[in-house]
Amino acid sequence: MHGRSLRGAVFWMALALALLLRGEALAAAKPNIVFMLVDNLGYGELGVYGGGVLRGAPTPRIDTLAGQGLRLLNFNVEAQCTPSRSALMTGRLAIRSGTYAVPLGGQPDGLTLWEETIAELLSRQGYATGMWGKWHLGSGLDRLPTNQGFDEWFGIPRTYDEALWTGQNESKGLWPAVGDAQGWNPKADPPQPIYEARKGEQPKVLRTLDLEQRRLMEGEITRRGIDFMTRQVKAGRPFFAYLSFSLMHFPTLPGPEFAGKTGNGDWADCLAEMDHRVGQVLDALKRLGVEDDTLVIFASDNGPEAIHPWEGSAGPWRGTYFTAMEGSLRAPFIVRWPKKIPAGRVSNEIVHIVDCFTTMARAGGAEIPKDRPIDGVDQMAFFQGRQERSSREGFPAFVANRLTxxxxxxxxxxxxxxEKMFDTPQALPIPKLVNLLADPREERDVGPHNSWVAEHLMKITDDLLKSFKEYPPIPMGTPEPYQPPVNPRP
Known part of the structure; x- marks a missing residue:
């Protein structure tokens, strides 16, 4: 009897241990995901990327985050805000989705509802999904984030420079007026709304975007994001929190409590605020007890701000956003997942923003769509150090709809x-080849001595063009409903 009892106890202990391990495996399979995307933060701004105090403000919280995970030196984005955000949401190069340029007024803009966003994929896996900040992927009510997989959203549909519209009044000391006849007319072009929305409900207009509200956005984005995470932890539900921060997009204006803090002007004050807001999010994860269960990604959507007087820094690289120069394509990227991603690692391997979609989807247990080209590759094995090299060797760089x-x-x-966003693109008689290790400023053409490289570059181009024949890109401005051609073939 004693022997049977002992064997029974061992059995139940083994079963309990198995269930415990299974529970840990399930928890590991569905980490919380926090994606902090900053706007137009150049390569040379953060302390760990050679900026910080050299740019007027230290960035201790983000620098510390970098030491806790993997920091990439060759993370690449698209050339403009809308394309980068489209690539992040869909895992597809923006040229495929009709989102290859920042949209102008007068036509349907943004992602068609046919696209599958990362929020939709994770929602199907039981994730709560929330977003705060700039969307820039559709300003019509049918294309706002809560119609693209997010349970809740606070923010603006387009972009922050529209805060300047209401500032065209010299008497208020806001922005140089050009006269009523030539200036902005609120009756013809209403100010941009700041929305609050929940899935399945009509979005509410909370207020309009002006320079005063512009200064308050960062604090509100952070507060709402932390509130969302707190609610999901209490509910025991995994979450995807997408904090689409407003800084450092122009007009680069700090929140009231940060104005004058550094003594080095608005730009440095904004850098200090951005670092503080990231720290608040990280502190919340720790306070909620989910720090070890959360995949955190911090990245920028573009190269540095290029509009005077808010210019940023690309560090060692050349060029501005809206180009295919390294100053446009390379952006900061930090990923942390305690006990899953080794701390203190730095890599110059190529990763593209489309890879974030696939990597996050796989981390959350989601299936990648198979009925369309997905350009993103799963980088988790590389992030975790299980392989030294990235799962990607290269990519095509578009500026708007031009392969550049x-x-x-x-x-x-x-x-x-x-070289710069306002330069006229020049067609080259033959491609200019640069070696980015030897020539980070892209000044010397070494093509004649290295013609063997052309085969590798052409393969990337040819593969893309072949996929266009089978899956034609969606034209920009395509209205709803969109359905791809049936069984398109070359």
């Missing part, structure tokens, strides 16, 4: 040449 350059390993071939 192709990167492969440390090589880059320019098809068009454009």
């Amino acid at each position: 350059a192709v990167k492969w390993r440390n090589w880059k071939g320019h098809v068009l040449w454009q």
